Amino acid sequence: MSASQPLPTLEITALEKRFGETQVLRSIDLKVANGELVFVIGPSGSGKSTMLRCCNRLEEPTSGAIHVNGKPMLGITRRDLDRMRLQVGMVFQGFFLYPHLSVLKNVTLAQRKALKRPAAEADARALEMLDKVGLKHKANAMPGELSGGQQQRVAIARALALDPKVMLFDEPTSALDPELVGSVLKVMRDLREGGMTMIVVSHEMQFAREAADRVVFMDGGVIVEQGIPDEIFGNPKSERLRAFLSRVSGEAA
Amino acid sequence: MDTIINAFFNIDIMRQAAPLLLKGAWVTLQLCAVVIILGISGGLALGLLASSKNAAVRLPAFVFIDVFRAIPPLILLILIYAGLPFIGIRVPPFVAVCIAFLLNNSAYFAEIFRSGIKSVARGQTEAARATGLSPAQTQAYVILPQAVRNVLPDLLSNVVEIVKLTSIASVVSLTELLYSANMARAVTYNSSPLVMAALMYLVVLWPLVRVISRFQRGLSISS
Amino acid sequence: MDFGNVFLNPEIIATYMPQMVRAVWVTIWISVLVVISGLALGAFLAGLRAYQKRWLAWPIVLFADLMRALPPLVLMLILFFGLPSLGVILSDWFVLYLVLTLVLAAFVEEIFWATLTSLPRGQWEAGAATGLSFNQVLVNVIFPQAVRTNIPQLVNRSLTISKMTAYGSVIGVKEIVSVAGSAQAFSGSATPLTMAAIAYLIIFFPAMLLSRYVENRFHYDH
Numbered sequence: 287m288s289a290s291q292p293l294p295t296l297e298i299t300a301l302e303k304r305f306g307e308t309q310v311l312r313s314i315d316l317k318v319a320n321g322e323l324v325f326v327i328g329p330s331g332s333g334k335s336t337m338l339r340c341c342n343r344l345e346e347p348t349s350g351a352i353h354v355n356g357k358p359m360l361g362i363t364r365r366d367l368d369r370m371r372l373q374v375g376m377v378f379q380g381f382f383l384y385p386h387l388s389v390l391k392n393v394t395l396a397q398r399k400a401l402k403r404p405a406a407e408a409d410a411r412a413l414e415m416l417d418k419v420g421l422k423h424k425a426n427a428m429p430g431e432l433s434g435g436q437q438q439r440v441a442i443a444r445a446l447a448l449d450p451k452v453m454l455f456d457e458p459t460s461a462l463d464p465e466l467v468g469s470v471l472k473v474m475r476d477l478r479e480g481g482m483t484m485i486v487v488s489h490e491m492q493f494a495r496e497a498a499d500r501v502v503f504m505d506g507g508v509i510v511e512q513g514i515p516d517e518i519f520g521n522p523k524s525e526r527l528r529a530f531l532s533r534v535s536g537e538a539a
Numbered sequence: 540m541d542t543i544i545n546a547f548f549n550i551d552i553m554r555q556a557a558p559l560l561l562k563g564a565w566v567t568l569q570l571c572a573v574v575i576i577l578g579i580s581g582g583l584a585l586g587l588l589a590s591s592k593n594a595a596v597r598l599p600a601f602v603f604i605d606v607f608r609a610i611p612p613l614i615l616l617i618l619i620y621a622g623l624p625f626i627g628i629r630v631p632p633f634v635a636v637c638i639a640f641l642l643n644n645s646a647y648f649a650e651i652f653r654s655g656i657k658s659v660a661r662g663q664t665e666a667a668r669a670t671g672l673s674p675a676q677t678q679a680y681v682i683l684p685q686a687v688r689n690v691l692p693d694l695l696s697n698v699v700e701i702v703k704l705t706s707i708a709s710v711v712s713l714t715e716l717l718y719s720a721n722m723a724r725a726v727t728y729n730s731s732p733l734v735m736a737a738l739m740y741l742v743v744l745w746p747l748v749r750v751i752s753r754f755q756r757g758l759s760i761s762s
Numbered sequence: 763m764d765f766g767n768v769f770l771n772p773e774i775i776a777t778y779m780p781q782m783v784r785a786v787w788v789t790i791w792i793s794v795l796v797v798i799s800g801l802a803l804g805a806f807l808a809g810l811r812a813y814q815k816r817w818l819a820w821p822i823v824l825f826a827d828l829m830r831a832l833p834p835l836v837l838m839l840i841l842f843f844g845l846p847s848l849g850v851i852l853s854d855w856f857v858l859y860l861v862l863t864l865v866l867a868a869f870v871e872e873i874f875w876a877t878l879t880s881l882p883r884g885q886w887e888a889g890a891a892t893g894l895s896f897n898q899v900l901v902n903v904i905f906p907q908a909v910r911t912n913i914p915q916l917v918n919r920s921l922t923i924s925k926m927t928a929y930g931s932v933i934g935v936k937e938i939v940s941v942a943g944s945a946q947a948f949s950g951s952a953t954p955l956t957m958a959a960i961a962y963l964i965i966f967f968p969a970m971l972l973s974r975y976v977e978n979r980f981h982y983d984h
């Protein structure tokens with residue numbers, strides 16, 4: 287491996303996924319460099335979520351390979367998988383905070399149990415991350431007392447506290463009221479500026495234009511087209527992407 | 540292995556005991572029919588009282604329910620069967636069981652009906668009244684049907700509990716299934732008749748227990 | 763003949779009070795033991811079943827079905843009278859304890875299992891995605907939520923089972939009913955039976971109120 291070609295932080299190679307008869311992903315290849323923000327768009331059912339979920343094996347790939355910092359995610363023991371998952375943070379559309387635990391405990395649980403951090407260190411780290419997402423003052427609240435936007439920011443802090451190498455966002459703002467979307471996007475923008483490697487599946491095209499290094503367009507389980515935001519939005523090459531973009535902008539207008 | 544089969548699954552003894560057990564099973568069946576009907580009727584009445592807006596009606600109903608849920612049906616049964624003769628009232632075992640079960644089962648059914656009625660949205664009453672239905676019609680045609688549907692699993696599991704509970708009638712020498720089986724055990728010095736009785740309960744109750752579990756089934760876990 | 767003297771004769775009450783108090787203790791400690799071990803065993807079985815291994819799941823389901831479908835009294839008689847012919851002799855209270863524990867465990871297993879399967883998938887996934895092992899998710903994320911949603915059901919089941927300690931009288935456990943029964947036969951008065959009923963009221967009436975409180979406090983709409 288030459289020095290001029292640094293190791294990708296996340297590398298997806300020839301990824302296939304079938305659910306029974308239906309082929310959802312066919313031969314996906316994607317390399318995400320350190321500090322890069324890759325933005326994924328595509329019509330509903332095109333396999334965006336499935337691709338993300340394969341990256342930390344919430345979904346079991348049918349074939350192919352996933353590497354994080356050069357280390358394989360597939361063909362490893364359960365224990366090693368649990369350890370590898372610490373390097374891959376994930377944020378869900380539905381937040382999925384633990385409703386029985388306080389905000390602080392939500393953020394410390396995996397630090398204590400999976401990373402085996404001492405309590406004091408985990409608390410300190412959690413408060414630091416909550417501060418980063420602007421919710422330090424809610425550390426002792428229960429998730430049910432927070433707005434959707436606040437819950438999602440706690441979920442981001444929960445993932446960040448484990449020092450992941452890459453963060454996966456699956457439509458993080460789709461379940462939010464419009465006025466709460468901004469606060470979550472701001473946190474994501476800060477993250478990117480801090481150099482975090484990210485894959486974001488979302489319909490927030492404005493965010494893509496401003497913050498993405500690369501936009502990937504998926505349709506029918508394949509990557510149809512990819513490029514810098516200006517190219518993808520300003521000069522789409524494939525017919526399918528053009529159709530998709532006009533549909534999306536039609537909805538937005 | 541042979542000892543186990545001999546002690547619990549002795550076919551010869553089961554064959555001998557079968558006529559007695561079938562007679563017992565028939566009594567159990569009749570008993571179930573009577574006490575379930577009594578329990579549901581009493582429970583429905585009591586549940587409606589306990590759902591009343593009027594505290595003077597509601598509170599006594601609650602006290603009744605909680606008292607008879609607190610006292611084990613077995614002691615209630617013995618008190619009625621062995622206690623009443625002391626004041627000159629002698630009741631046959633079947634009647635004693637029916638009285639005890641009426642008191643106990645009504646309380647349990649009442650709790651179920653009450654929570655069912657509570658689960659029906661308030662707006663339903665208002666909507667029904669607004670269309671000119673009387674309070675009684677509102678209960679009968681609008682509230683209760685929904686209430687019953689909401690608590691169907693609970694009603695079914697209570698029926699299963701009652702069928703199992705009829706086995707305590709053996710204590711007051713009612714010749715139902717368990718009494719007959721225990722009698723056969725005492726005569727043959729062998730537990731196979733008890734196992735046979737268990738199998739007879741299973742034939743009826745196992746399917747019901749399965750249905751109850753189905754009711755509660757959610758989505759499946761991801762691993 | 764007057765009603766009070768038959769059912770609440772002061773002399774008889776005084777005579778049998780010490781025995782009755784002892785019987786109340788027997789009832790209480792057997793109940794407590796049963797509830798503790800039944801809850802623990804039921805939760806453990808539901809946890810095992812969550813591994814979704816067929817060879818683990820079906821014996822658990824079979825066990826839960828049998829224990830829920832069979833009258834506890836039948837089980838007790840089979841164990842009490844049947845096991846000695848295999849050379850296994852269990853004391854009366856242990857048979858009572860064992861059967862009630864197994865029955866409670868079966869119901870508790872079903873209660874927990876229904877919740878484990880109905881919690882949002884995302885709760886499992888959020889745990890797994892943060893590197894928690896399956897066991898850790900089960901213990902730290904899923905079970906605490908299952909306990910919470912089911913507190914009213916668990917309380918009610920535990921109370922129902924506790925009252926079944928009365929069945930001990932059939933195999934000679936010196937609990938409330940059996941003491942009252944022999945006292946009634948011995949004294950020729952109905953008063954011991956009334957004492958038994960009152961003893962249960964004293965123990966379980968507050969428990970019924972507690973369960974109502976718990977139900978309101980942890981009310982979940984379905």
Ligand SMILES: Nc1ncnc2c1ncn2[C@@H]1O[C@H](COP(=O)(O)OP(=O)(O)OP(=O)(O)O)[C@@H](O)[C@H]1O
Pocket residue numbers: 305310328329330331332333334335336337
């Ligand atoms: N567990 C599953 N079993 C069967 N089919 C599935 C499963 N999960 C997803 N699919 C199918 O896979 C396809 C891709 O789903 P996926 O959720 O990845 O799409 P998506 O691009 O994220 O869509 P959306 O924008 O609606 O979130 C869909 O056709 C979906 O029906």
Ligand SMILES: [Mg+2]
Pocket residue numbers: 334335336456457
């Ligand atoms: Mg999706």
